[in-house]
Amino acid sequence: xxxxxxxxxxxxxxxxxxxxxxxxxxxxxxxxxxxxxxxxxxxxxxxxxxxxxxxxxxxxxxxxxxxxxxxxxxxxxxxxxxxxxxxxxxxxxxxxxxxxxxxxxxxxxxxxxxxxxxx
Amino acid sequence: xxxxxxxxxxxxxxxxxxxxxxxxxxxxxxxxxxxxxxxxxxxxxxxxxxxxxxxxxxxxxxxxxxxxxxxxxxxxxxxxxxxxxxxxxxxxxxxxxxxxxxxxxxxxxx
Numbered sequence: 001x002x003x004x005x006x007x008x009x010x011x012x013x014x015x016x017x018x019x020x021x022x023x024x025x026x027x028x029x030x031x032x033x034x035x036x037x038x039x040x041x042x043x044x045x046x047x048x049x050x051x052x053x054x055x056x057x058x059x060x061x062x063x064x065x066x067x068x069x070x071x072x073x074x075x076x077x078x079x080x081x082x083x084x085x086x087x088x089x090x091x092x093x094x095x096x097x098x099x100x101x102x103x104x105x106x107x108x109x110x111x112x113x114x115x116x117x118x119x
Numbered sequence: 120x121x122x123x124x125x126x127x128x129x130x131x132x133x134x135x136x137x138x139x140x141x142x143x144x145x146x147x148x149x150x151x152x153x154x155x156x157x158x159x160x161x162x163x164x165x166x167x168x169x170x171x172x173x174x175x176x177x178x179x180x181x182x183x184x185x186x187x188x189x190x191x192x193x194x195x196x197x198x199x200x201x202x203x204x205x206x207x208x209x210x211x212x213x214x215x216x217x218x219x220x221x222x223x224x225x226x227x228x229x
Contacts, residue, residue: 039165039220046122046223047157047165047208060217063120096164103153104210104218105171109164 002026004036004097004110011116018084018117022097022110029055029075033102036073036080040093041112048093052100053080087117123148123209123221130227131199139224141192141209147219149190153212156185156194160205169194196226204228 004027008020022036029036037052051071052060061069070083080097094114098106124142131137141148141156148154152172157165169175169185172192182197192211196203209221 047159047210047220049210049218049220052218062217063215098165103151103171103212105153105155105167106157106165106210107167107170107176109166112164 002099002108004099004108006095006097006110006113008095008113008115010114011118012087013119014088014117015086018082018087018091018115020082020084020095020097020113020115022080022082024078024080024097024099024110027078027099027108029053029073029078029080031055035100037098037100037104037106038071038080038082039096039098039106040091041096042090042093045093049104050084050095051082052104089117091115092117120147120213120215120217120219123211123219125207125209125221125224127222128225128227130229131196132229133199133201135199136195136197137199137226139194139196139207139209139226141194141211141221143190143192143211143219145190146215147190147211147213148187148192150214151212152187154185154187154192155210156183156192157208157210158203158205159208165208199228201228
């Protein structure tokens with residue numbers, strides 16, 4: 001059964017760095033064309049794409065957040081990590097990791113993890 | 120890059136058909152046939168229901184169909200059912216090698 005699961009802190013203080021880990025099973029980041037990315041959703045608002053790491057370690061970021069984001073993968077561990085620096089209360093959202101088989105078609109999603117930024 | 124434009128809400132009676140539009144630009148929706156649609160029930164993760172404009176994952180009902188004309192993609196739900204009440208989002212691959220989501224549409228079954 002294909003699963004993705006996000007893990008990380010539920011509460012972060014403003015200006016701190018947020019680190020989220022996506023652990024997946026029955027999926028491979030070794031297959032040509034695939035990738036794992038991150039999408040967030042502030043409470044009551046729309047989905048927003050953040051970053052994607054392809055199988056060949058090619059990385060792409062949302063232009064509006066690129067300076068604050070780093071995405072990395074550990075293929076043997078089946079994990080992808082997202083780091084967001086200098087968080088602000090507007091970064092409060094449910095963060096999802098998702099698997100794409102190509103061209104940002106997100107075939108599988110994690111359950112999401114709610115991160116609150118507050119002092 | 121700006122979010123793709125969707126109507127905030129669309130409603131219909133059971134059994135009717137409704138269509139949700141997703142308007143972008145020649146840099147995203149109009150550039151490629153890589154538009155996907157997602158269904159999201161409250162408190163749940165999004166679920167892929169249409170990819171590459173018109174294709175449907177095998178487990179998704181054939182009541183869902185997609186199309187595109189120019190810079191606007193559309194999702195049609197036929198034979199509307201109570202379980203279709205959810206939020207719907209489109210996303211498109213862009214010429215910059217990134218993606219952008221739509222503003223989201225709340226579907227209500229009257």
